[in-house]
Amino acid sequence: MSFFGQLTEKPWLTAQGQVDNLHDGVAFSLPRAKLALRIFLAVVTVLFLLLTIAYAERMVHEDWRPAPPLRLLWLNTAMLILSSVALQWARSAIVRAETLPLSRPQEMEHVKWGLTAAGVFGSAFLAGQAVAWWQLDSMPFLDITNPAIAFFYLITGLHALHMLGGLVAWGKTAAGLDNVDLSRLRLSIELCTVYWHFLLAVWLFLFVMLFSGNDNLANFLAICGIR
């Protein structure tokens, strides 16, 4: 029954009591860590949503000066997409390894390569972001009081911090590759994959709406009649 469906139960009724006695105390049929990750991602969504709203709120003022576009961000975006794809590949491989014992050694090789590639591409994304910050910083007439530039540093910085946290989790997962408990390894890889895809989605949103240089958020605000 759905979460809100459960709220309509009448715990004092006979029939309900008989059903309730067999309840196993779990609201959602998924592992605790997965639920915790989803809730955490909801919190992170609120964080980036608020930053976007703050950005938009500032953008509607007439004195808004957009930040100079950085072409490097396209390359960084490609790195992040590759990282996500690699992790997805590792995830599919570990599922196959678990279900098809005969091809396990081969699939575990795929898992290893997938994980490694995800880490490399993920690190490349972070390094690329650092270079982008440096590029912006070394531009002549950089004005830190320009909100567009300050927002760029703040939002990409917070995204990179989340990515860094993801790499710590990735490192722990990669260190546990030799773990005989395949289901535990699968859970770790699945959690990493969900987190990676989420951060990719956040980045694509931020990149397309705020930082791709063609003022998509401004156009969106104009369509809404706000700007």
Added chain:
Amino acid sequence: MTDITPGTVDFVPPAEVKEVELYHPKSWITKYVFSQDAKVIAIQYSFTALAIGLVALVLSWVMRLQLGFPDTFSFIDPSDYYQFITMHGMIMVIYLLTALFLGGFGNYFIPLMVGARDMVFPYVNMLSYWIYLLAVLVLVASFFVPGGPTGAGWTLYPPQAILGGTPGRDWGIILMLSSLALFIVGFTMGGLNYVVTVLQGRTRGMTLMRMPLTIWGIFMATVLALLAFPALFVGAVMMLLDRILGTSFFMPSVVEWGEHLQYGGGSPILFQHLFWFFGHPEVYIVALPAFGIVSDLISCHARKNIFGYRMMVWALVAIGALSFVVWAHHMYVSGMNPYFGFFFATTTLIIAIPTAIKVYNWILTLWRGDIHLTLPMLFALAFIVTFVNGGITGLFLGNAVVDVPLSDTMFVVAHFHMVMGVAPIFVIFGAIYHWYPKITGRMLNEPLGKIHFWISFLGAYAIYFPMHYLGFLGVPRRYFELGDAAIYPPSAATLNEFITVVALIVGAAQMVFLFNLVWSYFKGKHAGSNPWRATSLEWQTPETPPGHGNFGKQLPVVYRWAYEYSVPGVAEDFIPQNLPPDQIRYSDQRAPGAQGAGA
């Protein structure tokens, strides 16, 4: 009351948890210091929160001394005064109330009341406490840095919060913002634990709708906090960058002492939106656990099931949801569009509906109940009247037209102290008197408790009722002294003296409470395992205080909700949640099944 017949319950498999899932400490350090046991973490949270809360209490005395007797104390200058009000407000709201309700009560009671051995992620739970402690230490450090703590007011509004002339501009504001960011990181770790434990860690038979309302209150408050704290986090980080790196998120073009600062183009109102998008849910982060706890106190000490349980749960959910769409009622005087004010005034008044439902349900629970005027019940009753008082002045302030003249007066100070200061604190006291026997195994001393209660209760009204009147007179909040302003009658100064004297007396009464906590720990009457004859699971543990893993070898199995009091025909006037139906004793020797209880 339930009517299931004892024989009709099917076989219920035991809810045993594999031992590997429970972390076992191996040394004194991991058992009592870096402990992963939620009960130890709860006590660590509570002591830290109470210790920093005492600092905030002392700050309030100093402020009251200045307000009551201006030009008397040379050790309080205007800068000190602003620093004291800022630290008092921030500490009380965030570092005491939020931490104590969620970190303290949440950690202790969620696993016990839902029938779990511990939180689901004990290591993260431990980290949560240590980051909280770090946040508190960073905050305390600001008292010792050059320039002292920030004096920006607890709302920390820019631009003044980071401009010269505001006390603590050099270091205080940096430490305050850093401390808040740390607190939020720590809280998020704890909050994930509380939510996932409630959703996924319950014992067999414990459906969501069989949970005690205490857990519902803490659960909803945690959800609110998880979604609201990011706004404060964003605001704090942005202001920190404005202060340290010279960005202009919130800083407009400013001329200071004839000099044009490098800032330009920021929006101070943006900070207000972010702050209050957190700040209003924060009121309910403190209030919802109080609502939940007081429901359980009233039900247990009136020996009657809670009236309208489902409605109570729905009201908690509704209040939680509505609390995210009322934030700008704190900003009526910020120059916003009047239509905006109309919207927020409307949502603010709507939130009174689920809140009123809860108040009616508490009163209807008391109606014809077997009311025992124990200390928890006295504090619960005090909460209801205080909350109603504070809530009703909230309806005044929620209307933009009434708020504008009352804004920034003592009326506002009186309102929010009644509704989110005194009222939740009464629940904290009630809860401590109620659960102290479970946590320590001994009862708190009742005569000392009565002294504490009556002085606190009557004193709170003696402090805050006159303060509303001061607000009507137009006495502004945050002023160091009124001076010789002719617009205030002499009675305003006399009232201020009166309030100060009472505040000091109420403060002294809290020392009686602290003494009671220590004295009773060693000399208090032995409590036994269930002195209040309560139904919920924490009172059914094999050991008191509950041991490691909470429930001995086997987890309890739940057969009913937590409000089975005074069931007709049953020998005892309460039926524990985990008592199997075939073990219920009936008073009139009827054949089991004729009219049973305990589904």
